[in-house]
Amino acid sequence: MFENLSGRLAGVVKNLRGQARITEANIQDTLRQVRLALLEADVALPVVKSFIDAVKARALGQEVLTSLSPGQALIGIVHEELTRLMGGENADLNLAATPPAVILMAGLQGSGKTTTSGKLALLLKNRKKKVLLASADVYRPAAIDQLRQLAKQLDVSFFDADSERDPLKIARAAQDHARKQFYDVLIVDTAGRLAIDEAMMNEIKALHAAITPVETLFVVDAMQGQDAVNVARAFNEALPLTGVVLTKLDGDARGGAALSVxxxxxxxxxxxxxxxxxxxxxxxxxxxxxxxxxxxxxxxxLIEQAQSSVDLAEAKKIADKVKKGKDFDLEDFKAQIQQMRKMGGLSALMDKLPGAGQMAVPAGADDKAVNRIEGIINSMTPLERRKPDIIKASRKRRIAAGAGVQVQEVNKLLNQFGQAQKMMKMMGKGGIGKMMRGMKGMLPGMR
Known part of the structure; x- marks a missing residue:
């Protein structure tokens, strides 16, 4: 996400490196570049104007005029102003209510509302909350069943309304059930429409009045850009929203909605x-x-994600091998890739690594590459996984046939593994700088 904006801002700072000071003359072109970068990222025009004004006022102030490193000083200001623009600090859920705390999910059809309801239930379950999911979407075919299946997959309770088709009755019954069964949180998924309409707004207003939620979250597709922000504003005028959830942000290279909302x-x-x-x-x-x-x-x-996703015993086993700088085999390589997938895949990891966001990860490379690697390793014998050096031409042909790939794919994997093995040896010797330089060749999809 934000690839375009990140690239443009990096270029702006690079251009300032040769300047001894930031002056009225050279700040004009710099801010023009920042303005263009934000507009290209689909940030709302009023937001761009106020942001540029704030950065300019501070950039021409004493803190930058006396700075020996104008580029660094400007980055510091832009960082602080971006933080302020997006809200300053994390706004967590407010669940301080007599249980069950009710969360009402609102949004247009196709925004990812039902999927987000399930994801939120899992997040709260991992925070040790007893969660109940309920669907008041009686219009979209299979919407209720979709949430039921999600709840089952996540091992979260689901309120079954049987044949009831009145959204208000479903929501009230779910709230009553949650109260009697001592649930901490009730998440109510609501019906979406293809566009904002009066009937939809009236229904969700009635639902809100009936169950008085402590949180009313508006779910919106980030890829809609400025439209996402306009729809959020329309919902906010009709409902007392408490927060916004931006979905599909990883598919949005611009990120304007995140900066504007x-x-x-x-x-x-x-x-x-x-x-x-x-x-x-x-x-x-x-x-x-x-x-x-x-x-x-x-x-x-990244650390928080790792703590919640990674198998610590498996990680310790690999860490011990890395420390010794030897015995890192293809089973360990497969385990590492599986851990990476649990943490959201390669692109999610690269997005959080400092300086790694500019490394190219082709769309869809994650799962395809990981599945292919797992298939190839699974086609090997235990001895071949422990000692890849014994894998010569005839073994490669057998492994390729078993995995349903070309021999070239087996060669590619063995080369990637060889680079990973070298990297682990560097880490064992404390060569972190060398290890980071070696990452490009090791990970699938990177170049």
Whole structure:
């Protein structure tokens, strides 16, 4: 996400490196480039204007005029202003209510509302909350069944309304059931429409009045750009929204909605949806997002993600091998790739690594590459996995046939593994700098 904006801002800072000071003359071109970068990222015009004014006022102030490094000083200002623009700090869910705390999910059809309801349920379950999911979407075919299946997959309770077709009755019955069964949180998924219409708004207003939610979250597709912000504003005028969830942000190279939604709606962006996997919902941290936009990465989110996703025993086993700088085999390589997939895949990891956002990861490379690697390794014998050096021409042909790939793919994997093995030896010797340089060749899809 934000690839275009990150690239443009990196270029702006690079152009300032030769300047001894920031002056009225050279700041004009710099800010023009920043303005163009933001407009290209589909940030709303009023937001761009106020942002540029704020950066200019500070850039021409004493803090930058006396700075020996104008580029660094400007990046510091842009980082702080981006953080402020997106809300300043993380706005968490407010569940301080007599249980069950009710969360009402609102949004247009196709925004990812039902999937987000499931992701939110899993996130709260991992926070040790007892969660009940309920669907009041009686119009879209199979909408109720979709949420039921999601709940089953995530091992979260689902309220079954049987043949009831009245959204208000379903919501009230779910709330009553949640109260009697001592649930901490009730998440109510509502019906969406293809566009904003009066009937839809009246129904969701009635639902809101009936169950008095502590959180009313508006779910919107980030790929709609400025339209996403306009729709959020329309919903905010009809409903007392408490926050916004931006879905499909990983598919949006521009990111304008993330930068505009707080200032235009006045409501905090609470979560971002990335990918289809159940754990693909992240709390939104403005400061961390500003770092990602500026190519600084987001190591804190990466650590939090690893803590919740990674098998610690498996990680320790590999870490011990790395420490010794030997015995790293293809089974370990496969385990590493599986851990990476649990954390959201290669593109999600690269987005959070400082300076790695500019490395190219082709769309759809993650799952295809990982599945292919797993298939090839699974076609090997235990001895071949432990000692890849014994894999010569006849073995390669057998492995390729078993995995349904060409022999070239087996050669490619063995080369990737060889680079990974070298990297592990470097880490064992403390060569972190060398290890980072070696990453490009090791990971699938990178160049």
């Amino acid at each position: 707080r200032q235009i709606t006045g409501k905090p962006l609470k979560f971002i949806g990335v990918g289809e996997k159940p754990n693909g919902l992240e709390p939104f941290h403005p400061e961390r997002m500003a770092q990602r936009i500026l190519g600084m990465g987001d190591v804190l989110s």
